[in-house]
Amino acid sequence: MAGEEVVLLDFWSSSYAMRVKVALAEKGVEYVCQPQNLVNKSSLLLEMNPVHKKIPVLIHNGKPICESLVILEYIDKAWPELCPLLPKDPYQRSQARFWADFIDKKIYDGAKVLWKAKGEEQEKIKKEYIENLKILEGVLKNEKFFGGDTFGYIDVAFIPITSWFYTLETFGNFSIEANCPKIVAWAKRCKERHSVSNSLPDSDEVYNFALDIKKALGL
């Protein structure tokens, strides 16, 4: 649509923000990316997301949308022409939402505690994390994408966190590929898409960032 103003309040290493970038790229939506300082938060960020004060925020013609899965649903509805993310069938839609919620609670939240944990606690978290990845591998089966032949909602929700896999593996001393080869092969297929390769940072950059955070936190 002409004359539209689309702005993303972003932070480069946030998997949540990457979801939005992948979706906008799939939809062919042009936008202005505004990187945010998450220590000294801008008045724009505080005004646009007064409740959670977090990125990502999508600002469409001046109106803010917050929370990454809410933003994905919005993008799918506001720009329905290209690359439909959610299936049309109500049951299939419900399943896509169920798995995106699972990915949020188990894979994203799990990653946050995994890379900061130590010793026995880390072993326990790691075991659960692998179990949850295996559950997702069971959902993928032998399909190309979680959406079957087409890249869809679950793929967009899941793929960004794979940019943190190297960091998780290094800090956690384990191999995701040895446990979940189909997930790693799926991630490689996703990264052949420009929408994904242009939106996800290098694993090394994420690792160095995480290393700096760990040092700063004294972990």
Add this chain to the structure above:
Amino acid sequence: MAGEEVVLLDFWSSSYAMRVKVALAEKGVEYVCQPQNLVNKSSLLLEMNPVHKKIPVLIHNGKPICESLVILEYIDKAWPELCPLLPKDPYQRSQARFWADFIDKKIYDGAKVLWKAKGEEQEKIKKEYIENLKILEGVLKNEKFFGGDTFGYIDVAFIPITSWFYTLETFGNFSIEANCPKIVAWAKRCKERHSVSNSLPDSDEVYNFALDIKKALGL
């Protein structure tokens, strides 16, 4: 629709299950309610929700849908004729989803920790809980419902937890009405609807149930 089979795997004091009951009642959908034993879980529950092993599960013509907000979205799409829950406008939809997510994370999850906490920890949780209720009061403004003149998605998502307010107030030694009179007045208006009054248990029953749980847990 004729020949449909709708089953709800339920537990009477679960605010999540109440959401589904309110939505089905608003939509005029007939269903069979199957109360579940949450200590010795039935093979049906484990088969229908193998991932989380939790109620509520809605089984529509043999196919299970899990997670209460996912179920609400499904109900709205599968039975679109009566009482549309989500607004049609993409931006309004996104706002409804944002607040339902806020209610899940802050008001439902907050209630779970509040009624079991003690002393200083409880005071801290209580303060945050009231702040979050005040944020919702700000969203309600002076409207009849969160959906404006019509009862909608945010109302369905929020109203069940009010059946736990008396328990929270008694264990937490505070008054929600004194802090958030508009929320309490809104809850009364909601309870004038049969869909709500028939789906929510009495506050006393919930309190006695919580008291038994507290004793069993040795709190």
